[in-house]
Amino acid sequence: MNKVFLLLVLLGVALAMWAMRGRNTANDAFKTVDNDEFEQLLADSNVVLLDVRTQSEFDEGHLRGAILIDVKTDSFMLAARDRLPKEKTVAVYCRSGRRSVAAAERLSADGYQVVNLKGGIMSWRSAGKEVVK
Numbered sequence: 397m398n399k400v401f402l403l404l405v406l407l408g409v410a411l412a413m414w415a416m417r418g419r420n421t422a423n424d425a426f427k428t429v430d431n432d433e434f435e436q437l438l439a440d441s442n443v444v445l446l447d448v449r450t451q452s453e454f455d456e457g458h459l460r461g462a463i464l465i466d467v468k469t470d471s472f473m474l475a476a477r478d479r480l481p482k483e484k485t486v487a488v489y490c491r492s493g494r495r496s497v498a499a500a501e502r503l504s505a506d507g508y509q510v511v512n513l514k515g516g517i518m519s520w521r522s523a524g525k526e527v528v529k
Contacts (some may be wrong), residue, residue, distance in 0.1 A: 411414075425504035428497070428512040431523040437487050443500070444480055446488045448499040449517075453491060457527040459520065462489075469500040473506065483505055489513035520521055 420524050429437070437443055438459070447458050448467035456521055458464070465475045467490070480486055490496040492515040500510040513520065 407422055415454070426500040426510035426512055427516045428493075428500075430514050432521075433518055434487060434489075434511070434513045436523060437485070439471075440485070442483075443485045443487050446480065446486050446499070447517075448488060448490045448495050455529070457517070457521075457529050459517070460526060462529045467495050467502075473502060475507070476503060476508075479496045480508065485494065485509045485511060487511050487513070492516040492518050519524075 416475075438445060443463045445459055447454055447462040447464045449458075449464070450466050450468070451464065454464045456461075463479060465472060465479065469475075481502075486503055487501070488496045488510055489512070490499070493512070493514055496512050496516060500512045502506050503510045510518065515522075
């Protein structure tokens with residue numbers, strides 16, 4: 397009986413985790429969207445596009461109109477405050493989506509409205525979306 401109960405609890409936890417996959421952060425401080433929704437967002441003039449990769453990654457290819465601020469630098473938030481208007485939504489991306497989540501968390505905590513690209517530029521390219529050099 398104890399084994400059955402334990403199995404049911406584990407199954408419940410696994411189902412809850414499966415149901416939460418792809419959801420936003422616990423506090424929903426920012427939104428993560430797929431390629432198509434991100435592309436639609438970029439058509440809005442109240443959106444500023446932010447690439448948080450390194451300069452060399454940016455030079456290899458980036459989304460048209462992107463501002464580069466490397467999230468790994470100590471001056472990331474200073475540069476963000478200087479270059480990103482808080483009255484606009486910040487659409488953020490990186491290579492695979494990990495650094496952009498870190499950037500989105502920091503920007504959101506500082507009062508920015510942020511939308512993150514799920515899967516980063518790798519996903520964007522795989523979907524056949526435009527990348528410029």
